[in-house]
Amino acid sequence: MSEKKDWPLWEIFIRSRAGLNHKHVGSLHAADEDMAIENARDVYTRRNEGISIWVVESKHIKASNPEDEDSLFEPADNKIYRHPTFYNLPDEIKHM
Amino acid sequence: MSSEASMLEKFDEKIRKEIKIEPRDWMPDKYRKTLIRQISQHAHSEIVGMLPEGVWITRAPSMRRKVALLAKVQDEAGHGLYLYSAAETLGTTRGEMIDDLHTGKAKYSSIFNYPAITWADIGAIGWLVDGAAIMNQVMLCRTSYGPYARAMVRICKEESFHQRQGYEIMLTLAKGSEEQKAMAQDALNRWWWPSLMMFGPPDAESKHTAQSMAWKIKRKTNDELRQQFVNATVPQAKLIDLTIPDPDLVWNEERNSYDFGEIDWEEFWNVVKGNGPCNKERLEARQNAAKNGEWVRDAAIAFAEKQSQRKSNKEQVA
Ligand SMILES: [Fe+2]
Numbered sequence: 432m433s434e435k436k437d438w439p440l441w442e443i444f445i446r447s448r449a450g451l452n453h454k455h456v457g458s459l460h461a462a463d464e465d466m467a468i469e470n471a472r473d474v475y476t477r478r479n480e481g482i483s484i485w486v487v488e489s490k491h492i493k494a495s496n497p498e499d500e501d502s503l504f505e506p507a508d509n510k511i512y513r514h515p516t517f518y519n520l521p522d523e524i525k526h527m
Numbered sequence: 528m529s530s531e532a533s534m535l536e537k538f539d540e541k542i543r544k545e546i547k548i549e550p551r552d553w554m555p556d557k558y559r560k561t562l563i564r565q566i567s568q569h570a571h572s573e574i575v576g577m578l579p580e581g582v583w584i585t586r587a588p589s590m591r592r593k594v595a596l597l598a599k600v601q602d603e604a605g606h607g608l609y610l611y612s613a614a615e616t617l618g619t620t621r622g623e624m625i626d627d628l629h630t631g632k633a634k635y636s637s638i639f640n641y642p643a644i645t646w647a648d649i650g651a652i653g654w655l656v657d658g659a660a661i662m663n664q665v666m667l668c669r670t671s672y673g674p675y676a677r678a679m680v681r682i683c684k685e686e687s688f689h690q691r692q693g694y695e696i697m698l699t700l701a702k703g704s705e706e707q708k709a710m711a712q713d714a715l716n717r718w719w720w721p722s723l724m725m726f727g728p729p730d731a732e733s734k735h736t737a738q739s740m741a742w743k744i745k746r747k748t749n750d751e752l753r754q755q756f757v758n759a760t761v762p763q764a765k766l767i768d769l770t771i772p773d774p775d776l777v778w779n780e781e782r783n784s785y786d787f788g789e790i791d792w793e794e795f796w797n798v799v800k801g802n803g804p805c806n807k808e809r810l811e812a813r814q815n816a817a818k819n820g821e822w823v824r825d826a827a828i829a830f831a832e833k834q835s836q837r838k839s840n841k842e843q844v845a
């Protein structure tokens with residue numbers, strides 16, 4: 432291994448078609464952001480898998496802690512009134 | 528904070544319910560270590576696997592064959608990278624993994640310690656070696672660790688062309704002149720048994736299988752996959768009129784499978800231990816690639832640092 436450090440790790444996001452979100456596809460190492468985009472093209476889009484690439488250095492991503500899953504998502508769990516099926520409408524109304 | 532016992536319970540329940548384990552989830556230490564070993568070994572195999580085929584790119588018999596082989600070898604580099612990055616989500620680093628390969632601590636698939644001596648070997652490798660790898664990788668699409676499973680799905684999509692281009696080479700040679708057919712048969716003779724060994728030692732002697740099955744890292748045993756491969760491949764050989772080099776090969780009506788001859792496990796272990804025809808050459812090729820590329824990697828880092836310094840200087844001025 433080199434005396435100097437490894438190239439930093441980048442997370443790669445690809446938009447596969449116009450109209451779709453960029454989606455996380457994996458990661459790779461590159462010396463800088465331009466090289467990250469070029470490498471992402473070669474590694475993740477060899478078969479027209481994308482029309483746009485985002486790269487973010489992995490260290491800049493802050494992730495939620497899986498151990499907090501319950502408390503973090505609990506507020507959404509018990510609010511059934513946020514869903515359309517919570518409301519009672521007369522049968523005559525077919526679409527609303 | 529949850530206690531280790533309750534974390535373990537939650538982990539086991541996820542495995543039971545087929546819920547994937549993700550990088551930041553709690554996992555038993557041995558599960559993590561097993562995955563790092565297996566995924567990095569798999570990544571090394573993709574990279575070392577480029578060597579026997581790579582030498583044929585400049586010698587391919589036509590432009591059509593050349594672009595196909597080039598694309599295949601490039602895919603294998605991609606597979607290595609998907610897998611290294613999956614392993615990195617478990618807390619190891621690229622540098623550590625590469626070091627382990629170069630010092631001989633980490634293994635790679637022994638099949639790549641055999642040489643590709645004729646053009647027909649390129650056919651046999653695509654057909655048999657990629658064919659065997661596909662059996663294993665299709666199974667791994669359902670492995671319990673999320674990043675590994677996702678890498679496998681991507682890899683499997685790309686693999687089918689690899690096997691088809693190999694089989695097409697064999698088919699073309701088998702239909703060609705006497706010499707060409709003999710060349711195809713010779714390649715099959717040399718690659719058949721090592722391909723069967725690719726699935727690893729028999730279940731009874733495989734020290735990792737039971738735990739890996741319990742953790743759903745593996746979904747089928749070595750022997751199951753090997754049998755599946757034999758059943759799929761024998762008819763393909765018949766179709767192009769080549770003979771599998773196994774006098775004991777016979778259809779077993781009762782088992783609905785082919786019975787096949789004894790594998791020479793002594794040869795297998797000998798190659799694993801480093802005494803195959805190309806072990807030394809393969810490892811040296813990787814070591815040299817790392818050594819000769821070091822100044823490029825260092826220069827790229829230095830350049831990136833300088834660029835970002837310039838950028839921040841400019842921003843300060845403005
Ligand atoms: Fe591959």
Ligand SMILES: [Fe+2]
Nearest residue numbers: 603657686689
């Ligand atoms: Fe392949």
